[in-house]
Amino acid sequence: MTTNWPEIDKDREQISQLNIQSKNGQSITTAKQEIALWQGKVNQHVENGLWVTDPDGVSGAEINKLAYCRKWYPDTTEVIMDDIEYIEGFRGRGNTGNNAAEIQTYKCYSGTAINNTNTDLTNSQLPTNVNLSPEQKIIVSPKPSNVTVALYVLADHKKTLSNFTTDWAGWVEKEIIEEWAQNDQGSPWIEPSSDKYFLTKLSRTMSYSEMSEDLFLQNAEDNNPVNSWKEEESSNKEIFFIILMIISGALTLGIAIILIWQYGFKK
Amino acid sequence: MTEDILQSTAKPRPETPGNTSKKKKVSIMGVLFTIILAIVLILLGERIVFDLNRVSNPIVEKSVTSQSDYSIFRSASSLGLSSESSGLSDTSIYYPTTKKGEYLIYKLSIHSAFIIPIFLLTFLFHYLFVVKKKYPQLYVVMYAYLTFAFWMLLHLLGELAIFISNQFPNSAIYIILGVLVVIFTGLAVFVQKRIHHGAEV
Numbered sequence: 001m002t003t004n005w006p007e008i009d010k011d012r013e014q015i016s017q018l019n020i021q022s023k024n025g026q027s028i029t030t031a032k033q034e035i036a037l038w039q040g041k042v043n044q045h046v047e048n049g050l051w052v053t054d055p056d057g058v059s060g061a062e063i064n065k066l067a068y069c070r071k072w073y074p075d076t077t078e079v080i081m082d083d084i085e086y087i088e089g090f091r092g093r094g095n096t097g098n099n100a101a102e103i104q105t106y107k108c109y110s111g112t113a114i115n116n117t118n119t120d121l122t123n124s125q126l127p128t129n130v131n132l133s134p135e136q137k138i139i140v141s142p143k144p145s146n147v148t149v150a151l152y153v154l155a156d157h158k159k160t161l162s163n164f165t166t167d168w169a170g171w172v173e174k175e176i177i178e179e180w181a182q183n184d185q186g187s188p189w190i191e192p193s194s195d196k197y198f199l200t201k202l203s204r205t206m207s208y209s210e211m212s213e214d215l216f217l218q219n220a221e222d223n224n225p226v227n228s229w230k231e232e233e234s235s236n237k238e239i240f241f242i243i244l245m246i247i248s249g250a251l252t253l254g255i256a257i258i259l260i261w262q263y264g265f266k267k
Numbered sequence: 268m269t270e271d272i273l274q275s276t277a278k279p280r281p282e283t284p285g286n287t288s289k290k291k292k293v294s295i296m297g298v299l300f301t302i303i304l305a306i307v308l309i310l311l312g313e314r315i316v317f318d319l320n321r322v323s324n325p326i327v328e329k330s331v332t333s334q335s336d337y338s339i340f341r342s343a344s345s346l347g348l349s350s351e352s353s354g355l356s357d358t359s360i361y362y363p364t365t366k367k368g369e370y371l372i373y374k375l376s377i378h379s380a381f382i383i384p385i386f387l388l389t390f391l392f393h394y395l396f397v398v399k400k401k402y403p404q405l406y407v408v409m410y411a412y413l414t415f416a417f418w419m420l421l422h423l424l425g426e427l428a429i430f431i432s433n434q435f436p437n438s439a440i441y442i443i444l445g446v447l448v449v450i451f452t453g454l455a456v457f458v459q460k461r462i463h464h465g466a467e468v
Binding site: 039237238244248255 | 377388
């Protein structure tokens with residue numbers, strides 16, 4: 001069955017279960033190919049639509065995600081962070097025990113990847129003809145009048161944008177940024193030069209007609225975190241740590257002197 | 268009737284200064300309260316070292332009091348954070364997994380900053396109250412404090428062993444066993460010295 005683009009309805013979930021072949025032969029592998037990593041537990045991957053543990057019983061969350069995707073899906077070229085799923089059957093070292101939790105999953109893409117599951121596919125990105133078997137169909141929903149735009153800004157300062165809401169703001173370490181995504185060489189997609197950056201997530205629901213003007217980011221008045229993990233600047237803790245060390249050192253020295261004086265000299 | 272020569276000739280054994288000094292009146296209730304005190308001190312000490320690490324470890328990014336909040340857990344997992352909790356607190360602390368080594372160094376330093384002065388202070392009090400007998404009524408209580416001090420020291424040694432095995436997995440066994448050899452040699456020599464000293468008296 002050959003279906004022309006204008007007749008197609010879009011449904012992201014259905015698309016994700018299909019293997020689409022475009023006119024020019026470029027393939028988009030969208031069958032469910034995912035991995036899930038949980039610190040301290042054996043990794044999981046999808047096999048025949050089900051989450052299964054790694055039979056080696058040792059592969060953990062520290063492993064390179066692209067290399068791990070290729071272990072199960074050799075054609076993988078890109079790893080993209082997906083949604084959070086409730087997964088049962090996470091096992092400990094040696095595939096012992098049984099644990100369940102809501103875990104971040106990663107999609108393993110091969111061929112031309114759809115970079116974001118929320119991407120609004122435009123005509124230029126989709127093939128004009130899609131070859132489908134009789135039991136397969138793609139549903140395309142009508143174009144929405146309003147869309148939510150989310151901007152993630154990595155900078156050395158918190159940013160603001162008029163009419164946008166700050167959903168999240170906080171310092172992010174270099175190591176975490178490097179872990180976010182990897183290219184097909186297995187290297188970090190973003191290679192930061194500084195030790196940490198300020199990440200600001202700005203969002204706004206707007207109509208297509210409002211998207212005609214440029215956006216100009218400005219520095220925020222402060223660098224206070226918003227919904228961030230970090231409760232306070234680590235410098236405060238560093239000061240407390242130094243004070244603790246000074247007090248402890250002075251106490252240790254004082255007690256040691258008294259002990260020597262009492263035990264040594266008096267003897 | 269024969270005379271019991273044992274009763275007529277035997278004299279009671281004269282009390283030596285050594286004998287009298289070793290006999291100390293200790294009540295059962297005193298011992299019981301001392302045991303309870305030791306347990307309470309250990310629990311208090313464990314909680315203090317956990318909280319000190321929570322508030323002064325620069326690597327710690329967040330303290331969470333509720334374990335049942337799944338949204339917090341999943342955020343931590345996706346951000347590459349590891350957690351640590353205490354049986355004496357419903358608070359968990361989160362730190363970046365990539366900085367585990369640095370976190371352990373800070374934790375070890377903070378715990379040492381509390382445990383080492385406490386150990387030395389207890390040793391000083393033991394010397395003053397037990398050895399010098401300045402306050403005989405504190406004799407029993409000092410054993411609770413000594414138990415607490417040694418428990419905390421063992422806690423610190425255990426953490427040191429975990430740190431070494433994490434950071435230097437190949438040479439860990441040599442370092443840990445080496446440290447144990449030094450400690451137990453010192454303790455054995457110290458105990459033997461005290462026995463010799465007691466025998467001479």
